[in-house]
Amino acid sequence: MNQKKVGKQTYLFSRPLPILSSAAVVGKKEGDGPLGNYFDEIVLDPLYGERSWELGESKMVRRAMDLALAQINLAYGDLDIMFGGDLLNQIIAANFAARHVPVPFFGLFGACSTFSEALALAGIALDGDFVSQVLVTASSHYQTAERQFRYPTELGVQRKPTAHWTVTGAVATIVGSSGSGVALTGITVGQVIDMGIKDVNDMGSAMAPAAVDTIQQHLQDTGRQPSYYDVIATGDLGSLGKGLAQDMLAEAGYDVENNYTDCGVLIFNPDQDTHAGGSGCACSAAVFSGYFYPRLMNGNLQRMLLVSTGALLSPTSYQQGESIPAIAHAVAIEKV
Amino acid sequence: MNQKKVGKQTYLFSRPLPILSSAAVVGKKEGDGPLGNYFDEIVLDPLYGERSWELGESKMVRRAMDLALAQINLAYGDLDIMFGGDLLNQIIAANFAARHVPVPFFGLFGACSTFSEALALAGIALDGDFVSQVLVTASSHYQTAERQFRYPTELGVQRKPTAHWTVTGAVATIVGSSGSGVALTGITVGQVIDMGIKDVNDMGSAMAPAAVDTIQQHLQDTGRQPSYYDVIATGDLGSLGKGLAQDMLAEAGYDVENNYTDCGVLIFNPDQDTHAGGSGCACSAAVFSGYFYPRLMNGNLQRMLLVSTGALLSPTSYQQGESIPAIAHAVAIEKV
Numbered sequence: 001m002n003q004k005k006v007g008k009q010t011y012l013f014s015r016p017l018p019i020l021s022s023a024a025v026v027g028k029k030e031g032d033g034p035l036g037n038y039f040d041e042i043v044l045d046p047l048y049g050e051r052s053w054e055l056g057e058s059k060m061v062r063r064a065m066d067l068a069l070a071q072i073n074l075a076y077g078d079l080d081i082m083f084g085g086d087l088l089n090q091i092i093a094a095n096f097a098a099r100h101v102p103v104p105f106f107g108l109f110g111a112c113s114t115f116s117e118a119l120a121l122a123g124i125a126l127d128g129d130f131v132s133q134v135l136v137t138a139s140s141h142y143q144t145a146e147r148q149f150r151y152p153t154e155l156g157v158q159r160k161p162t163a164h165w166t167v168t169g170a171v172a173t174i175v176g177s178s179g180s181g182v183a184l185t186g187i188t189v190g191q192v193i194d195m196g197i198k199d200v201n202d203m204g205s206a207m208a209p210a211a212v213d214t215i216q217q218h219l220q221d222t223g224r225q226p227s228y229y230d231v232i233a234t235g236d237l238g239s240l241g242k243g244l245a246q247d248m249l250a251e252a253g254y255d256v257e258n259n260y261t262d263c264g265v266l267i268f269n270p271d272q273d274t275h276a277g278g279s280g281c282a283c284s285a286a287v288f289s290g291y292f293y294p295r296l297m298n299g300n301l302q303r304m305l306l307v308s309t310g311a312l313l314s315p316t317s318y319q320q321g322e323s324i325p326a327i328a329h330a331v332a333i334e335k336v
Numbered sequence: 337m338n339q340k341k342v343g344k345q346t347y348l349f350s351r352p353l354p355i356l357s358s359a360a361v362v363g364k365k366e367g368d369g370p371l372g373n374y375f376d377e378i379v380l381d382p383l384y385g386e387r388s389w390e391l392g393e394s395k396m397v398r399r400a401m402d403l404a405l406a407q408i409n410l411a412y413g414d415l416d417i418m419f420g421g422d423l424l425n426q427i428i429a430a431n432f433a434a435r436h437v438p439v440p441f442f443g444l445f446g447a448c449s450t451f452s453e454a455l456a457l458a459g460i461a462l463d464g465d466f467v468s469q470v471l472v473t474a475s476s477h478y479q480t481a482e483r484q485f486r487y488p489t490e491l492g493v494q495r496k497p498t499a500h501w502t503v504t505g506a507v508a509t510i511v512g513s514s515g516s517g518v519a520l521t522g523i524t525v526g527q528v529i530d531m532g533i534k535d536v537n538d539m540g541s542a543m544a545p546a547a548v549d550t551i552q553q554h555l556q557d558t559g560r561q562p563s564y565y566d567v568i569a570t571g572d573l574g575s576l577g578k579g580l581a582q583d584m585l586a587e588a589g590y591d592v593e594n595n596y597t598d599c600g601v602l603i604f605n606p607d608q609d610t611h612a613g614g615s616g617c618a619c620s621a622a623v624f625s626g627y628f629y630p631r632l633m634n635g636n637l638q639r640m641l642l643v644s645t646g647a648l649l650s651p652t653s654y655q656q657g658e659s660i661p662a663i664a665h666a667v668a669i670e671k672v
Contacts, residue, residue, distance in 0.1 A: 088650065092648070096658070099661040106456075124464055127464055128340070128463055129340055192434040314425045
């Protein structure tokens with residue numbers, strides 16, 4: 001038993017599990033950002049033609065799924081299982097996308113760590129020889145997230161410098177059970193870490209310790225040095241959290257200065273008024289799908305560790321004065 | 337590949353995966369119900385000594401976890417992974433329980449189907465030889481659910497006859513990777529089914545088609561007759577949904593009159609003013625843990641199909657006029 005477990009929280013797959021296709025549909029602001037050219041589609045209308053932002057977000061999920069399938073000429077009936085989630089209460093963006101397709105569905109909630117969580121579970125199901133093709137989705141939306149977690153955007157409440165800007169977008173990724181290309185090779189499943197931080201306008205500081213915990217555990221479990229990876233990318237720590245994570249890793253004796261980055265820092269330009277950077281399930285998902293995945297495919301990168309990070313708070317919990325638990329799951333993705 | 341897939345949505349495990357222990361902590365009303373004597377602990381105070389119902393629910397999760405571990409003299413460090421979820425926004429009952437324990441955590445949202453969903457994923461991880469011991473949790477709470485999904489209970493809003501009563505309780509179940517006893521033998525992963533029902537006070541009717549879809553698919557995929565199981569138990573269709581499900585199965589040619597029941601019907605007495613019956617993640621979880629699991633252990637039952645059912649709505653979605661998508665996952669549990 002447990003042949004695949006390495007150390008305490010890490011599992012190495014018995015074979016590489018290739019990413020067969022991946023599509024990212026994003027909003028206008030993301031399209032205007034430094035990675036704008038890399039995304040599959042840019043949706044200018046935050047409603048995406050629907051009558052609510054929530055339905056618009058869900059439609060983006062469906063569009064990303066359609067695109068990911070079209071890239072490899074598959075139909076929904078070819079998919080064994082779908083893992084999906086988002087930030088919304090009761091993950092309605094994912095649920096409402098899944099109701100349109102004949103694919104057995106596992107709903108996840110990992111906040112902004114959802115994409116890594118879904119990839120990890122897809123890997124487990126694939127490597128265990130349960131399934132051949134798994135669909136993974138993750139989405140977030142500035143307007144739906146703001147009004148759910150903070151204030152209706154119509155109020156125009158001023159945002160703190162440490163605040164993040166929720167990425168509008170949806171990503172669908174299809175993972176297969178064997179073959180070459182860019183593949184999942186292992187995962188480190190994160191623990192919930194709560195350092196007592198309570199400022200909901202500073203998610204980066206709340207999530208950085210979880211990211212560091214998972215990265216450190218991954219390196220300890222595998223005996224790898226950070227330099228094993230061309231890139232270690234956290235999900236959405238933003239500029240503040242990224243600095244914290246880098247300092248904490250340095251203190252622990254890990255030099256990541258040359259290969260560590262954060263998707264929340266990459267997705268927006270500082271002059272886009274997004275303060276600490278991007279966040280949301282779609283942040284690490286879209287940056288991976290649009291930016292890193294093609295660079296792994298074309299050989300510019302050989303190995304990356306994607307560490308999507310999630311703040312597991314709810315408006316109820318922070319209004320009750322609770323601190324913000326956080327989690328990070330790591331997925332090793334390599335060109336094979 | 338796919339050696340374990342049978343038919344379209346069903347997976348049979350390569351070996352039985354034994355349930356090593358299971359504990360159910362429930363509230364006073366559940367303790368007063370017909371199954372009251374079967375639960376491990378009854379908590380009379382809905383706050384459970386905490387300062388909010390949400391923290392009380394989360395504490396119930398921790399208590400159930402402690403009890404499930406104590407039954408088999410394990411410590412948290414012996415658990416490889418935890419799968420958990422609940423009904424609350426951002427699944428804070430599960431997240432806030434997980435932050436207290438050093439166990440890698442996958443958060444799930446499947447509404448009231450969470451227990452089956454978590455067992456299914458635990459089975460996949462165990463059967464794939466990733467892990468040896470997996471913790472599964474599910475919880476719900478009358479007061480936290482009412483104020484989140486409907487009205488603050490202090491308002492005293494009259495409930496419709498078709499409404500359900502959310503079960504207060506938490507369940508923790510530990511599943512192992514080999515051995516005899518009562519074991520998971522297979523799963524059928526549900527699809528999201530939306531028949532256009534919009535009445536949030538009639539979840540049974542919204543969920544019955546999803547339950548029927550999954551049960552039918554399970555029988556088709558496996559070639560089994562309903563009589564293969566001593567009990568087929570849906571999660572929380574309640575009296576109305578149970579009748580609907582039974583009629584729909586009969587129409588499809590499946591006679592389940594003698595072995596079909598619903599956990600939402602079993603958990604309360606009609607004179608407890610719970611109308612259509614119990615609901616919530618803890619409903620099917622507690623009825624399984626407290627009532628069915630011991631009967632499988634002592635041989636009174638040999639085989640059961642647990643079909644937890646979830647209504648995937650959110651207050652946002654129904655306030656926007658959306659219908660209620662539903663899902664059901666089936667887990668075959670047998671004495672081996």
